Amino acid sequence: MIVADRKPLKEILEMVGDSKKVLILGCKGCVTVCNVGGNKEVGILASTLKIARAKEGRPLEVEEKALERQCDPEYVDQIKDIVEDYDAVISMACGVGPQFLSERYPGKRFFPAVNTTFFGGAVQHGIWEERCAGCGACGIHHFGGLCPIARCSKSLLNGPCGGSADGKCEISKDVVCIWDLIVKKKMEEGHLDELMIFRPPKVWTTARDGGPRKSVREELVQ
Template structure:
């Protein structure tokens, strides 16, 4: 899922400090799972914003709505009939949702309520960590299911660097060395000979280096 966290409240207040009526839009997908932008977080933020305004002797009307997704037309259409009533929108979706909402409704300013962090997993309740950087050319089949692009600080493709000590990364003693994890896992799988196979130079054009990416499926296009 896409993992995000709420922006500092002062930053959010700054976006709408001159408004009297705003729409706060949550998203029922990834950001609900990571407790950043679901229905509950929309309610808490609405309360906090109202109180922050009241404390200054001002009033802020906040309408709350949580859409199934903000990255699909059909769900964003649900606010078409109401969006013009508001001076601004704060979206609690990931950056994708914020942008799609802003692209769709050109006359209302849309502000992000979250900082989108990474694509990752829920390690345990309240703990999320990165697992994928969307490089567009998955090599997990060669690396025992452990991604050196997202989990090695240097994104090395052929073994650990000299900074790997006791299985930990040199940038942070708490951080596992991705290549140590790969080697250990290959050993467990009886596939250590795969470690000897060199991964060729990666074509980074499928990652961000090639600019914004797009996938077109002709069989699905309307």
């Protein structure tokens, strides 16, 4: 899933500025699963903003809503009859949400309430970790099913650097050296020799280096 963290309240309040009536729009996709932008968090942010503004003597009217997803036009369309009622819309979706909204409703202001951080998963309740860098050409099968691009601090593809010690990365003892795990996994698989196979340098044009990306499925395009 796409993982995000809520922005500091000060930053959100600055964005809201002098608005008198706002809509906080959650998303029932990834950000609901990572507990940052679903119905629940929309409610918490709404209450917090109302408290903050009431304290300043500038009451803020806040409506709460969550769309099935903010990354599909048919769901973004669902606020077409109400969007004009608000001075601004605060999106709690990942960075895709406020962009889809901005494109669909020209002339309206949309603010992001979260910082989108990475593609990852929950390693335990309340803790998420990065697992994928979205490079556009997955090769994790070469590395025992573990991604050195997303999980090595230097994205090294040819083995660990000198900063690997006791299975930890030199940047922090909380970060595992993924190359340590890759080697161990390959040993367990009995395929350590596969790490010796020569592989040409990775072509990064499928990643962001090739510019903004697009995926077209002809069989679905109408």
